[in-house]
Amino acid sequence: MTDGSHENVPSRQRRRFPGLSSRAYEHPADRSALVALRRLSGFDTVFKALSGLLPERSLRLLFLSDSVRVSDAQFAHLNSMLRDACYILDLEKVPSMYVTQDPKPNAMCIGLDEPIIVVTTGLVELLDEEEMRAVIGHEVGHALSGHAVYRTVLLFLTGLATKIAWIPLGNVAIMAIVTALREWFRKSELSADRAGLLVGQDLRASMRGLMKIAGGNHLHEMNVDAFLEQAEEYEAGGDLRDSVLKILNVLPRSHPFTTVRAAELKKWAESRDHQRIMDGHYPRRSEDKDASVTDSFRESASHYADSVRSSKDPLMKLVGDIAGGAGDLGGKLRDRFAGSSGGTGGAGRAGEAGGEGRTASD
Numbered sequence: 001m002t003d004g005s006h007e008n009v010p011s012r013q014r015r016r017f018p019g020l021s022s023r024a025y026e027h028p029a030d031r032s033a034l035v036a037l038r039r040l041s042g043f044d045t046v047f048k049a050l051s052g053l054l055p056e057r058s059l060r061l062l063f064l065s066d067s068v069r070v071s072d073a074q075f076a077h078l079n080s081m082l083r084d085a086c087y088i089l090d091l092e093k094v095p096s097m098y099v100t101q102d103p104k105p106n107a108m109c110i111g112l113d114e115p116i117i118v119v120t121t122g123l124v125e126l127l128d129e130e131e132m133r134a135v136i137g138h139e140v141g142h143a144l145s146g147h148a149v150y151r152t153v154l155l156f157l158t159g160l161a162t163k164i165a166w167i168p169l170g171n172v173a174i175m176a177i178v179t180a181l182r183e184w185f186r187k188s189e190l191s192a193d194r195a196g197l198l199v200g201q202d203l204r205a206s207m208r209g210l211m212k213i214a215g216g217n218h219l220h221e222m223n224v225d226a227f228l229e230q231a232e233e234y235e236a237g238g239d240l241r242d243s244v245l246k247i248l249n250v251l252p253r254s255h256p257f258t259t260v261r262a263a264e265l266k267k268w269a270e271s272r273d274h275q276r277i278m279d280g281h282y283p284r285r286s287e288d289k290d291a292s293v294t295d296s297f298r299e300s301a302s303h304y305a306d307s308v309r310s311s312k313d314p315l316m317k318l319v320g321d322i323a324g325g326a327g328d329l330g331g332k333l334r335d336r337f338a339g340s341s342g343g344t345g346g347a348g349r350a351g352e353a354g355g356e357g358r359t360a361s362d
Helices: 028-039 042-052 054-067 076-089 119-124 129-146 147-164 168-200 205-217 224-236 242-248 260-269 272-278 285-290 293-310 315-322 329-338 345-356
Strands: 096-100 107-108 117-121
Touching: 028 042, 028 168, 042 119, 054 096, 054 107, 054 117, 054 119, 076 096, 076 129, 076 168, 096 119, 107 129, 107 147, 117 119, 119 129, 129 168, 147 168, 168 205, 168 260, 168 272, 205 224, 224 260, 224 293, 260 285
Parallel strands: 096 117
Antiparallel strands: 107 117
């Protein structure tokens, strides 16, 4: 890991971040959602029980027997990217990585004792080298942040909830934890996207990768700026009914919508926080034990307050009005649900959105 062969990668040299703490790139919403998850009634009990029951050895044997392990002899270009990603983020132990046959483009980082990275053939065939480098950096970011454990529990509980759906109370209890885990994991994806950018150090490649995941391998038909405009339209469009539909659409998903991820990543790439990391000014792992939990909570609260103030989503605007003590909230609520025109056009849009039943691929 320390030899110079990992410093230079095709076409250019990338910056390295010795001793990088995951706090440097973790999204405030990721940290606050994880705190909320850990405070959920029954989560500690379930987590401790599952930590001893989950068949991690079986999981490793499954991938070993029915997937292709990345190495110098197999998928050597992916192995080089994996080692580069670990070198750049200074992750001392390189996780095992497997390629599994699945036409659906996907990647994940799972495992309890040690993280395992899995990428599908659909993803390998879809992305070019620089796009793939960002995805592998994304997964290495999950590993550095310790996300693999919670992702593994989420996968297990999702399957368990399906099996015990006929037990009303049991299913309600499990689904409460699954819902909280999904909320956290969606936020953790924003953190991992940032890690992917730190590894790839090519924002356009990260954007292209997200576009391809959303629209397939048709870059000549797509445009990054137009793709980001979709995120703007998604956030600002519609009325309160559309805001509710957005919430309902995202609840069953483990990942945020792709346009939202792209917009969040671009915003961070242009921020002072990102520039400071690139300049070598970032929190080190050696300082993690001295990090203030209070400061972390304050940062998360400040992020949510800023998000509410700056959001163009109708529901978030209403929350801002309530927080600001705006008058005639009952009238505002009635007007926004009725639509600015007072007619039935908004209802038609909401009905159409709900009736399509389409959700983006995770």
